[in-house]
Amino acid sequence: MSPPSYASSSSRRPLGDTANAASLSTDPSTHTKYSAGSPRLQQCPSDISMDGNSRLFTYQEMYHITDGFSPRNLLGEGGFGSVYRGRLPEGKEVAVKQLRDGSGQGEREFQAEVETISRVHHRHxxxxxxxxxxxxxxxxxxxxxxxxxxxxHLHGHGRPVLDWTTRVKVATGAAHGIAYLHEDCHPRIIHRDIKSSNILLDHNFDALVADFGLARLALDAVTHVTTRVMGTFGYMAPEYASSGKLTEKSDVFSFGVVLLELMTGRKPVDASRPLGDESLVEWARPLLTRALETGNLEELVDPRLEKNFNEVEMFRMIESAAACIRHSSSKRPRMSQVVRVLDSLADIDLTNGIQPGQSELFNVANTADIRMFQQMVQGNNNLDDSSGFSQYSLISRSRAGAEATSSNSRML
Structure with missing residues (x-):
């Protein structure tokens, strides 16, 4: 079995590949140890434990616990850096991310950002x-x-099919984590690289969102407009890809793509698909429209599920995904709204004896959030501003062949 991927790892090297090993395994004796000087920072709400106890390690310690950043311990590589498995002296297993050089951050600024991240504790x-x-x-x-x-688990070769109940559990857990970053942290944190390879799973298949701090660490300006567009092709919101304008709604779009992955089993970008169908978002849009109008879910559902799914849950996830991937960022829901809709799948009977697709009858659903999603989705039969989306379509088609052979292709 291949080693676990971690954080924003977008590719895996064979364990025996020693490329760049010399530059990574720098002699620790040449590095200087700095002392910690943590500034006072505002904590997140007290309903979730916040301790801010970030531990300062020396480079020698990092070198030792990763066996000199050995290729054998490489978990993955991404736009932000390489990730290595390590074990602390007390036996705790950790993942060490070595950020790529060139962030331009000094010691004090880096410490301030890290102390902010270290205060964020959430089960997801x-x-x-x-x-x-x-x-x-x-x-x-x-x-x-x-x-x-x-x-x-969704796309790995030879993996068993991820069952529908687990997919709903993962979607709901990840949504909770992202909503917490957006709305309950001070300062708020925009992830900037939401994707299925940044959603880690524990042994109970509970979802944990990774790399949420690196978005802040890599931002070029506090205005959330950056000329360094860093994200993963196939997941990026069109306004972010085209202009660098970054908001929480950019993460919402990316999460909508993850929902599409969970429903369809398809990768966000797949160059092996017929021309015009390489982009999951483009392929899914007309199918989402038909599903919402007719209740016919068959074209969208992962065939590997062999119809073993709850139709009402699938329909709600379709509504959520359709709302999240709207071209206009202002028309996308907040993540807290997505959370409430996904949470309702577990404990609210939304059918009232009505088959999915009978949209006018679904308006009797008993939560305001469900009605909000229906209005958001059904307010435009095309689900979106088609003229605005055409720009993203052109971006997708022009780059799919050159830059995206899998969902892990990156645009930097």
Whole structure:
């Protein structure tokens, strides 16, 4: 079995590949140890434990626990850096992310950001254990999550089919984590790289969102407009891909793509598909329209499920995905609204004896959030502003062949 992927790992190297190993395994004796000087930062709400106890590691410690950043311990690589498995002296397994050089951050700014991240604790977010600053090196140490990623379980070769109940559980858990970052943290945190390979799964298949701090660490300006567009092709909101304008609604769009993955079993970008169908979003849009108008879910549902799913739950997830991927960011829901709709799948009977697709009758649903989603989705029969979406369609078609051979292709 291949080693677990971690954080924003977008590719895996064979364990024996020693490419770039020399540059990664720098002699720790050449690095300087810095002392911690944590600024006072506003904590997140007290209903979830916040301790802010980020541990300062030396580069020597990082070098030792990863066996010199050995290729054998490489878990994955992504736009933000490489991730290595390590074990602390007390036996705790961790994932060490070695950030790529060039962030332009000094010691004080990096410490301030790390201390913000370290105060964020939520059952659906991967916890930060500590960090290291040494010369130009910036390293982050996270809890290790053992059951790989949602991407691996959905798209990994030879993997058993992920059952529908687990898919709903993962979607709901990830939504809770993202909503917490957006609305309950101070300052708010925009993830910027929501995707299935950044949703880690524990042994109970509970979802933990990873890399949520790196979006803040890599932002170029507090205005949330950046010329360094960093995300994953196939997941990026059109306004972010085209202009660099970053808001919480950019994450909502990306989460909508994850919902499409869970429903269809397809990758966000698949160059092996027929021309015009490479993009999951483009392929799904007309099918979402038909499903919402007619109640026919068959074209959208992952055939590997063999019809073993709850139709009402699937219909609600279709409504949620359709609302999340609207081209106009202002028309997308907040993540807290998505959470309430997904949560309702578990404990509210929304059918009232009505088959999915009879939209006018579904207006009797007994929550305001369900009605909000229906109005949001049904307010435009095309689900979106087709003229606005055409720009994203052109971006997708022009780059799919060159830049995206899998859902992990990145645009930097």
């Amino acid at each position: 977010l991967v916890s930060l254990v500590g960090y290291c600053i040494s010369d130009s090196q910036r390293l982050l140490v996270y809890d290790f999550v053992s059951n790989d990623t949602l991407h691996y």
